[in-house]
Amino acid sequence: xxxxxxxxxxxxxxxxxxxxxxxxxxxxxxxxxxxxxxxxxxxxxxxxxxxxxxxxxxxxxxxxxxxxxxxxxxxxxxxxxxxxxxxxxxxxxxxxxxxxxxxxxxxxxxxxxxxxxxxxxxxxxxxxxxxxxxxxxxxxxxxxxxxxxxxxxxxxxxxxxxxxxxxxxxxxxxxxxxxxxxxxxxxxxxxxxxxxxxxxxxxxxxxxxxxxxxxxxxxxxxxxxxxxxxxxxxxxxxxxxxxxxxxxxxxxxxxxxxxxxxxxxxxxxxxxxxxxxxxxxxxxxxxxxxxxxxxxxxxxxxxxxxxxxxxxxxxxxxxxxxxxxxxxxxxxxxxxxxxxxxxxxxxxxxxxxxxxxxxxxxxxxxxxxxxxxxxxxxxxxxxxxxxxxxxxxxxxxxxxxxxxxxxxxxxxxxxxxxxxxxxxxxxxxxxxxxxxxxxxxxxxxxxxxxxxxxxxxxxxxxxxxxxxxxxxxxxxxxxxxxxxxxxxxxxxxxx
Amino acid sequence: xxxxxxxxxxxxxxxxxxxxxxxxxxxxxxxxxxxxxxxxxxxxxxxxxxxxxxxxxxxxxxxxxxxxxxxxxxxxxxxxxxxxxxxxxxxxxxxxxxxxxxxxxxxxxxxxxxxxxxxxxxxxxxxxxxxxxxxxxxxxxxxxxxxxxxxxxxxxxxxxxxxxxxxxxxxxxxxxxxxxxxxxxxxxxxxxxxxxxxxxxxxxxxxxxxxxxxxxxxxxxxxxxxxxxxxxxxxxxxxxxxxxxxxxxxxxxxxxxxxxxxxxxxxxxxxxxxxxxxxxxxxxxxxxxxxxxxxxxxxxxxxxxxxxxxxxxxxx
Numbered sequence: 001x002x003x004x005x006x007x008x009x010x011x012x013x014x015x016x017x018x019x020x021x022x023x024x025x026x027x028x029x030x031x032x033x034x035x036x037x038x039x040x041x042x043x044x045x046x047x048x049x050x051x052x053x054x055x056x057x058x059x060x061x062x063x064x065x066x067x068x069x070x071x072x073x074x075x076x077x078x079x080x081x082x083x084x085x086x087x088x089x090x091x092x093x094x095x096x097x098x099x100x101x102x103x104x105x106x107x108x109x110x111x112x113x114x115x116x117x118x119x120x121x122x123x124x125x126x127x128x129x130x131x132x133x134x135x136x137x138x139x140x141x142x143x144x145x146x147x148x149x150x151x152x153x154x155x156x157x158x159x160x161x162x163x164x165x166x167x168x169x170x171x172x173x174x175x176x177x178x179x180x181x182x183x184x185x186x187x188x189x190x191x192x193x194x195x196x197x198x199x200x201x202x203x204x205x206x207x208x209x210x211x212x213x214x215x216x217x218x219x220x221x222x223x224x225x226x227x228x229x230x231x232x233x234x235x236x237x238x239x240x241x242x243x244x245x246x247x248x249x250x251x252x253x254x255x256x257x258x259x260x261x262x263x264x265x266x267x268x269x270x271x272x273x274x275x276x277x278x279x280x281x282x283x284x285x286x287x288x289x290x291x292x293x294x295x296x297x298x299x300x301x302x303x304x305x306x307x308x309x310x311x312x313x314x315x316x317x318x319x320x321x322x323x324x325x326x327x328x329x330x331x332x333x334x335x336x337x338x339x340x341x342x343x344x345x346x347x348x349x350x351x352x353x354x355x356x357x358x359x360x361x362x363x364x365x366x367x368x369x370x371x372x373x374x375x376x377x378x379x380x381x382x383x384x385x386x387x388x389x390x391x392x393x394x395x396x397x398x399x400x401x402x403x404x405x406x407x408x409x410x411x412x413x414x415x416x417x418x419x420x421x422x423x424x425x426x427x428x429x430x431x432x433x434x435x436x437x438x439x440x441x442x443x444x445x446x447x448x449x450x451x452x453x454x455x456x457x458x459x460x461x462x463x464x465x466x467x468x469x470x471x472x473x474x475x476x477x478x479x480x481x482x483x484x485x486x487x488x489x490x491x492x493x494x495x
Numbered sequence: 496x497x498x499x500x501x502x503x504x505x506x507x508x509x510x511x512x513x514x515x516x517x518x519x520x521x522x523x524x525x526x527x528x529x530x531x532x533x534x535x536x537x538x539x540x541x542x543x544x545x546x547x548x549x550x551x552x553x554x555x556x557x558x559x560x561x562x563x564x565x566x567x568x569x570x571x572x573x574x575x576x577x578x579x580x581x582x583x584x585x586x587x588x589x590x591x592x593x594x595x596x597x598x599x600x601x602x603x604x605x606x607x608x609x610x611x612x613x614x615x616x617x618x619x620x621x622x623x624x625x626x627x628x629x630x631x632x633x634x635x636x637x638x639x640x641x642x643x644x645x646x647x648x649x650x651x652x653x654x655x656x657x658x659x660x661x662x663x664x665x666x667x668x669x670x671x672x673x674x675x676x677x678x679x680x681x682x683x684x685x686x687x688x689x690x691x692x693x694x695x696x697x698x699x700x701x702x703x704x705x706x707x708x709x710x711x712x713x714x715x716x717x718x719x720x721x722x723x724x725x726x727x728x729x730x731x732x733x734x735x736x737x738x739x740x741x742x743x744x745x746x747x748x749x750x751x752x753x754x755x756x757x758x759x760x761x762x763x764x765x766x767x768x769x770x771x772x773x774x775x776x777x778x779x780x781x782x783x784x785x786x787x788x789x790x791x792x793x794x795x796x797x798x799x800x801x802x803x804x805x806x807x808x809x810x811x
Contacts, residue, residue: 039533039577039771047535123546125534176579192578192588193759193767194662217661219757223644227659228757231651383527383772390536391528404537 027493028212030474032486033225033237037193037218040176043162044117047125049403049484052162053239054196054216056485060165060181063091063110064156070263070314070405070482072157076105076166076182086151086436093142097205099168100186107144111136113166114146126163153436157406162483184209184489194218198488210476210492229255229469236470238477238486241355243301249469256472260479261314264401264464265307266356268349268364269389271396272457273419276345283456285335286397287325289371290364294327296462299360304462309449310408313463314480317445321453325460332371344372347396351377352385356464357399364399364459393417401464405483408448409433411457420457499800507793514785515567519560522774522781528552529576529772550576563778573775577768582779585764592662593753593760596676596683597745601738603684604691611688612695612734617722619700627692634689643682643755650678660756679756683749687741694737698730705729736795743791747784 038050043060057065065075074080077091097105116122118130134149148155158164171180179187184206185198195217200209217234219225222242228234229249238258240246249255270277270286277283292306305313308321336344351361358379365375375397380388389395393415402410411420412429428451432444453460466481476490530546531538547553551562566573572582611631615624651659657678665672702708703726711721750762757763761780768776 037767040579046533047538048533120541121545123534123542123549125538125542127539127542128537191662191664191759192580192585193764194664194757217757219660221754221757224660224755224757227644227647227651228661231647231655231657231659233658233661381527381770383529383532383770386531386536387526387528391531402536 028210029214030211030235030488030491031215031217031233033219033228033234033240034216034486035218035220035225035239035241038196041179041187041190041196042175043165044113044167045123045125045176052484053486054198055179055181055183056162056483057183057487057489058185058198058214059179059183059187060162060167061183062159062161062165064160066160066405066483066485068478068480068482068487070480072160075160076110080156082436087148089146089148089155090139091144091146093144094205095142097182098203099171099182100180100201101168101171102203103168103170105166105168105182106141107138108141109166109168110144111138112169112172114164116167116172117164124163126161129158129161129164151434151436153433153441154406160483162485185214188213207489209489211488214488214491216486235474236468236477238466238468238470239481240467240469243303243355243467246301246303246467246469254472255469258466258468258470258477258479259303260466260468260481261305261312262403262464262466262481263312263405263407263483264403265310265312266304266360266399266401266461266464267310268397268399268459268461269418270458271393271417271419272421273393274396276339276341277396279339280456281335281339282341284325285332285339285371286368286373287456287459288328288332288335289373290367290459290461291327292322292462295360295363295367298363299356300462300465303465303467305465306462307460309453309460310402310411310458311445311449312405315406315445317442317449319446319449321449324453325456329371336372341372344374346374346376349375349377350385350389350395350398351379352382352398352400354401356401360461361399390417393419399461403464403484408445408452411452418457420455422451422455425451500797503793503796507789510789511786514789515564515782516560518778518781518785519563522777523556523559527772529774532772533577563775567779567782572779575773575776577771577773582776585776586761586780586783589759589761589764591665592758593746593749593762596679596749596758596760597742599673599676599680600683600687600745601742603680604688604741605738607684607688608691608695611692613699613722613727615692615696616699616703617719628696631689631692634685637685639682639686640751640755642685643679643752646678646682647755660758662758679749679752679758682755683745683752687745691734691737691741695730695734698733699726702726702730739791739795743788746787
């Protein structure tokens with residue numbers, strides 16, 4: 001071997017050892033893959049799901065929080081009292097909670113955070129969550145009272161959103177790049193374009209976490225994500241971008257596949273204000289033209305649950321209404337003829353980038369063609385989709401997943417992009433907002449689902465599954481995804 | 496010479512101005528509101544308004560163009576909409592990946608191409624020459640992203656010698672960082688080396704047919720002595736031109752390879768910024784690349800003029 005050869009192989013070997021080194025002692029750190037990089041790390045100033053996927057429950061905490069099963073649990077608020085009229089919530093805060101900069105978290109911080117989110121110049125992406133708040137009062141350092149303008153059954157779950165986390169006045173402005181929260185992990189490093197690293201916060205008020213550090217790596221290309229898992233660069237990829245690889249992971253003893261539910265309803269939205277979709281017979285015809293199971297097989301390799309209205313199947317108030325729009329092309333053609341479209345018609349289908357939309361869109365277009373509807377496919381980027389479909393409602397058909405939890409109320413909004421306009425539905429939602437009783441709420445939610453199915457507002461397709469993959473020994477990752485998050489508080493390596 | 500340089504400088508400035516105008520117009524004509532993208536589907540109109548004001552999007556196009564231009568003149572590139580950090584910082588970080596990667600790939604490509612090209616030319620039409628030329632044909636034909644995937648499959652997944660991608664940063668140690676850039680550099684270098692080897696071979700063969708080589712042989716030099724002492728230096732000029740071109744291509748065009756290896760480079764930054772409608776970042780990255788290309792052309796022009804006085808008259 002020549003001298004250069006020796007130096008080269010020594011260099012390669014040395015580097016290989018250096019790379020393999022941490023892998024051997026990896027029992028207290030974890031490295032997770034994510035598709036999108038968060039634009040910043042401040043959950044109170046952006047809608048990007050990727051922000052919450054890094055910081056929710058790990059770095060920042062709110063008064064309440066989502067648990068894995070979707071229930072609302074106490075977080076920074078140890079307990080709360082609700083006045084009889086449902087207008088006033090008194091939160092009792094945990095004592096001894098500190099921010100990562102060492103300062104104590106008190107009722108003043110809660111007041112600051114909520115007032116900031118609902119302020120005139122607030123850029124909170126979910127400002128609507130705070131709309132009902134009339135005043136926030138500090139009772140004593142560990143008690144805060146929130147007064148609402150009207151009773152709101154969803155208030156406690158609103159406070160569990162990532163957009164409602166508690167921040168400190170001194171650090172709030174810099175949270176985008178140097179987040180300071182109260183969670184079990186603190187911010188360590190952000191290599192833009194590559195990864196974010198969190199480390200354990202030793203003075204955490206609650207149960208200490210098992211992991212010493214966690215790294216989120218951003219790998220958007222599905223092939224690269226697959227290679228990174230196979231090469232051992234990643235320990236887990238909680239929402240893997242390519243369902244087609246699942247079978248391969250399942251067959252490999254190194255890995256386990258984690259299949260769970262999300263709050264994402266995939267729908268083919270129809271512009272209810274535009275001809276011919278302003279005719280309920282046409283919308284009904286579209287709904288009956290689609291074979292949901294075939295769609296799930298083709299677009300998502302068999303993962304996913306069919307839905308018949310706009311509520312997640314794991315929700316206790318869920319009613320299965322898929323039969324009401326079962327696959328029936330014959331009926332579909334009849335309905336079209338009845339509406340005056342014996343010869344069918346031409347329309348457009350706008351598809352945003354995710355694979356459920358692009359792949360699913362092709363399949364949907366062929367189902368539609370089968371009953372005589374020629375849908376021209378137009379692929380758009382997200383920014384374009386938001387502008388043309390969402391903002392300007394310039395579309396006929398589009399496929400999208402609505403991933404926010406419990407978002408059935410969007411159908412009651414004025415000028416929302418479906419252009420659905422039903423006084424009856426608005427009333428159900430208004431009543432729901434003012435109802436705190438669980439049983440009554442369930443009944444109203446069922447009513448709401450039926451109303452949407454009866455009106456064939458959109459073609460309700462299937463519930464987006466959460467498909468994750470992890471090394472077999474990695475325990476405690478969330479299986480379901482009640483909100484966009486990668487909660488690491490229970491994650492640990494098997495002994 | 497001075498007037499030549501001045502004239503070239505004026506044309507360089509004009510090109511840059513024209514490029515900035517075209518870039519700005521194209522980027523601002525594309526539909527998609529950055530504020531809406533950042534706040535998403537549930538955003539309220541007044542929150543959107545506040546953000547637009549914060550980002551300066553409430554100003555007219557003309558105002559935005561001039562403040563961008565003015566900023567660039569004083570080295571103030573603005574703040575990224577999405578990352579909320581100065582654009583110059585963002586680009587600086589990415590350059591530390593893209594620039595070394597381009598240099599690494601260029602070094603590899605030269606190290607492969609020179610011996611291969613010289614060897615082929617020296618043994619023209621021999622089986623070795625034919626097989627080297629066959630291989631370079633293959634190297635040009637294979638798409639580099641596909642070759643990159645093969646490299647990952649073999650060296651990362653099967654042998655586990657390299658990570659499948661990512662970049663640990665130079666602060667993690669020179670060797671470790673170099674190690675992380677090795678597979679991408681090899682993937683980038685293969686097609687470049689193939690092109691370069693062919694150019695090297697044909698240029699050398701052409702020079703070998705020149706009169707001065709015959710003179711050298713007549714003086715008693717062997718064929719290979721004539722090649723090494725006289726032909727090679729003269730054959731290098733077109734090769735160096737190609738290397739210059741390849742360098743700007745590697746700097747700006749590594750985007751697909753950056754995606755395959757999820758490297759935080761300039762190309763991927765521009766690509767993501769376009770999707771996120773981070774207009775200020777897109778504008779500035781593209782402007783920077785345009786600047787690099789124009790600057791390299793300018794320097795090459797100067798170098799030619801310095802070497803060959805006849806060009807000065809022609810160009811001016």
